[in-house]
Amino acid sequence: xxxxxxxxxxxxxxxxxxxxxxxxxxxxxxxxxxxxxxxxxxxxxxxxxxxxxxxxxxxxxxxxxxxxxxxxxxxxxxxxxxxxxxxxxxxxxxxxxxxxxxxxxxxxxxxx
Amino acid sequence: xxxxxxxxxxxxxxxxxxxxxxxxxxxxxxxxxxxxxxxxxxxxxxxxxxxxxxxxxxxxxxxxxxxxxxxxxxxxxxxxxxxxxxxxxxxxxxxxxxxxxxxxxxxxxxxxx
Numbered sequence: 249x250x251x252x253x254x255x256x257x258x259x260x261x262x263x264x265x266x267x268x269x270x271x272x273x274x275x276x277x278x279x280x281x282x283x284x285x286x287x288x289x290x291x292x293x294x295x296x297x298x299x300x301x302x303x304x305x306x307x308x309x310x311x312x313x314x315x316x317x318x319x320x321x322x323x324x325x326x327x328x329x330x331x332x333x334x335x336x337x338x339x340x341x342x343x344x345x346x347x348x349x350x351x352x353x354x355x356x357x358x359x360x
Numbered sequence: 361x362x363x364x365x366x367x368x369x370x371x372x373x374x375x376x377x378x379x380x381x382x383x384x385x386x387x388x389x390x391x392x393x394x395x396x397x398x399x400x401x402x403x404x405x406x407x408x409x410x411x412x413x414x415x416x417x418x419x420x421x422x423x424x425x426x427x428x429x430x431x432x433x434x435x436x437x438x439x440x441x442x443x444x445x446x447x448x449x450x451x452x453x454x455x456x457x458x459x460x461x462x463x464x465x466x467x468x469x470x471x472x473x
Binding site: 346348 | 393404405410415454458460461464465467
């Protein structure tokens with residue numbers, strides 16, 4: 249099945265550093281979502297974006313809906329050890345079904 | 361408030377068997393979707409049900425089927441299990457049918473021997 253391209257695939261950072269990751273698609277989406285998944289758990293919704301160009305924050309997390317509607321970006325400021333996990337973007341279009349198309353994931357590891 | 365709950369958490373089956381996975385959505389949510397997540401990949405859409413009707417189906421064979429009950433809970437059935445069906449099966453619920461953020465349960469880990 250289709251998966252969106254996320255980069256970087258993985259990253260090691262030090263505690264306190266800022267993190268940036270992005271997600272690109274060959275097709276347009278009306279909604280972009282960012283999820284975090286910890287081992288043995290389901291994805292947890294972090295941020296939802298509904299309009300092209302929209303910039304939304306949730307604590308230390310900030311995400312943007314790209315103006316082309318084919319990409320989205322997630323930034324994490326002042327990373328802490330509990331930020332470790334896999335971050336997935338997901339695109340959603342209105343229509344007959346509410347089908348999320350997920351990215352390939354970015355694995356974040358934070359060192360002290 | 362309880363989130364999306366799934367049962368069982370783990371399951372081991374052999375090839376050719378059949379399996380039923382269960383999901384209870386967040387209270388008030390009428391839409392339930394099922395996803396398959398193979399190790400190392402993002403989840404792949406299998407089905408969406410809204411108001412007890414199938415509203416969408418992903419690229420999965422007819423061995424996969426699902427239904428939604430009047431209380432909005434849902435079951436996913438997989439027949440004639442193959443080794444490749446080994447995965448984490450995730451259920452997500454949302455308030456409405458379209459353009460609503462989906463909230464996931466912790467999944468059922470299915471292993472096929």
